[in-house]
Amino acid sequence: MQTRSRIRAFFFALLLYVVAGGVIGYFAYHAYNGDHGLMAKRNYEQDVVRLETELAALKSQRQALEHKVSLLDPRSIDPDLLDEEGRKQLDFINAKDLVLIKGEKMN
The missing domain is CATH 1.20.5 (Single alpha-helices involved in coiled-coils or other helix-helix interfaces)
Structure with missing residues (x-):
């Protein structure tokens, strides 16, 4: 027992x-x-860093576009930008312009 x-x-x-x-x-x-474990936390932190970098790039791109739009303001338009955009839209080339075509060799 x-x-x-x-x-x-x-x-x-x-x-x-x-x-x-x-x-x-x-x-x-x-x-x-787990879903809220240490590995998930590290993945979230990596996503935050990647998205913050992407956000900074998009903010700088937006700022550049806003600056370009401000130059096209009808009250104070930039003549060089107007000329550039007009030529681009109309496919117009001035006789004094130098045109380089990609892919061709110049002698």
């Missing part, structure tokens, strides 16, 4: 440690790899 109760107590304690280790392992795994 005495040996059976010691064996039973040993296996009960072993079972308790295995179950507790399994529960701790489960939560540790999901704390690292």
